[in-house]
Amino acid sequence: MSALREGHAIAVPLRVPRFGLWLFLLSESMIFATLLSARFILQGTYRPAELNQALGLAITLILLTSSFTANRAEIAIAHGKTSTFLRNLLATIILGILFLIGVVAVEWPEAMHFAPPSSGYGTVFFTMTGMHAAHVFSGVVILSLIYRLGRRGAFGPGRMWGVEGAVKYWHFVDIVWVFFYPALYLVR
């Protein structure tokens, strides 16, 4: 029974971790739902005219593209094409880092001028982008670990739950931005 005792050694069907991941994402989405409603409750549909629309559009496109490459990576490993998998995974990681740089290093210093965190809009803007960026960062870390494992040949057709889970999480973080971007940049 000793092998049985070690949690990871119990052979459970894939639907078990898959269901657990969906529950986790459901739970996480409540955080973002709260922040999203707080934005409208506190600020209505107000947004400052100074927002850098070009930057907002650019980082949104970057993040959406990263979901595409993540999907390519998942499909590639399902077909056993390890090098395509690694290439697309690396592209996803780089796009994720670009997004983070766009938010934290470019957008935030700009926003500090017209909407500092102590202002009404700055409160929701920095909290929402910050909470989302923290999730993107964790996604980048997870994908990097997957990349490292992938290079050691840990994944292949039929043994790719790690890839599937990480990519699902990545899509989730992306979808959150699909709600946050219009709420912060486009509402009128």
Place this chain on the structure above:
Amino acid sequence: MRAFFPIGRGLLGGGLGYLIGAGMIAALRGQGLTAEPALAVGYGLGLIGWLLGVGMWEVWVREWLGWPVHQEEDRSWVRYFRFTTDHKVIGVQYLVTFLGLMLVAGLLAMLMRLELMRPGLQLFSRNQYNTVMSLHGIMMIAVAVATIVGGLGNYLVPLMIGARDMAFPRLNALSYWLVPPAALALLSTPWLGGFDSGWTAYPPLSEANASGQVLFNLAFITVGLSSILGGLNFLTTIAFLRAPGMTWSRLPIFVWSIFATSILSLIATQFVAVALLMVLLDRILGTGFFDPARGGDPLLYQHVFWFYSHPAVYIMIIPAFGVILEILPHFARKPLFAYRWAVGGFFGIVGLSFLVWAHHMFTSGMPSWLHAPFMATTELISVPTGLIFLSALGTLWQGRLWLRTPMLVALAFLANFLIGGVTGIFLADVPTDLHLQDTYFVVGHFHYTILGGMIFALVAGLYYWFPKISGRMYNERLGRIHALWFFLAFQATFLPMFGLGLYGMNRRVADYPSYLAGGNMLVSMSAFVLGASFVFLIAHLAYAWARGPQAADNPWRARTLEWQTTSPPPVENFPILPRVIGDPYGYGVPGSPYAWIAVAGGEGE
């Protein structure tokens, strides 16, 4: 000494993490190590350091890095002090930790009653009293949320559904090991000026008071995370790991109650985490969520907070109903009455619990057109609750009651919960609530539901499953004496509170007008007797665990699966998984088998 190695390493990791995090921030901002930003970052890194040290490194991180994982197999008592993945060990860890917390928080209650014994200030300053009151509140909330679910639930759910373990054993261990740092943080708040905002932590007070508030918020969020992960684990376990033949309609009612509760903790807990996070951001980064001068709204906090914290009271009480409905059929030797309606009642409560939060805010200044709808939805809750209560009464009806200790405590639960429920109506009704809000009537009401309800159910469950968990039997005579003592002292403590509240005694205040002195003296005296009954309970169970007579595998002749294995169960729970073929509560129904147990080679029961 070996036993404390992982914990020592965890403390070392936690301390290092705190020093690195707090030191970094302190150096950047030129402040001390306990300034609020340093405190928050230090706590975060400290938590990670603690978890890595206590066992996550071996069990998890090595796998993430692609290194071989070697986990120690330890079957001695040392496993209770490790990052063990066995659900039975984790259940006992939860039970012992939270019973310990309950004693500490109970001691704080004794201090409060000592202060309130006479009008005027004797023991504390007003601020100290409020910190003691807040600590008592939050620790008891944690006890109420986690002891049945984390303790009894972890131990029993896999056994009851015929599984070998939870779906995510390592996540289960993580849920438990998140608790000690949170407890440590709470207990260290007095050295940071305490926090005087109660367990509800309303701004603006919670954004203006001493730095203890920061630790409170961080600890609350940590316990919340533990509760979310636990809920996720239970839902997956119950959905996928049931033994062959264990259909949804054959689930023991306790398992149903944990399932319903887990939905609530999975979905609702995030809201309180966000509300507390917003307070932290307001304090540390200067955002303006709850500050009108910076575009915020203090009422927003109350809305978000109660959107979790009202469902949270059902996180406390639904598992309590589960324990009671589980015990009643075994001791009435009758099938559980209206099983499906009781399950429906659980889910009715789950659904309605998200629609009632603003009944905590009738006097907060929210728009008055919100009063009537929230009053209506709140009163509607009595329908599913009534279904559950009637299921209990119907099970007792014409039963042949076997009045052993668990049953006595279960009957006491029904009496208490009736009073708790009926007094709730006056708080749900706007006209009466305007008078009763923030008085001892409220204190009496929620102690009748949480202490009289949840804790009584916990005690009933402890007696009922004690032989299974410990393999020993408690002393029946001492058990009965305790049940009576507990029940009477509880009534004498909390029944007078309704009267005190009606006569205008305010909650959360260290002092009161002298005309209330008589009632308060009675409450304080009874409270000390009640407190002693808990010490007696713990001492009795600890003694029985060490010295009690060996328990039979199935001393209650119960039908459910956990009683069909040895006491205590082996590591793998069942040598061969049972196959379920009937109704768990078919007592007295001729020819009604429940399960095939391969070891016995025959039918269960």
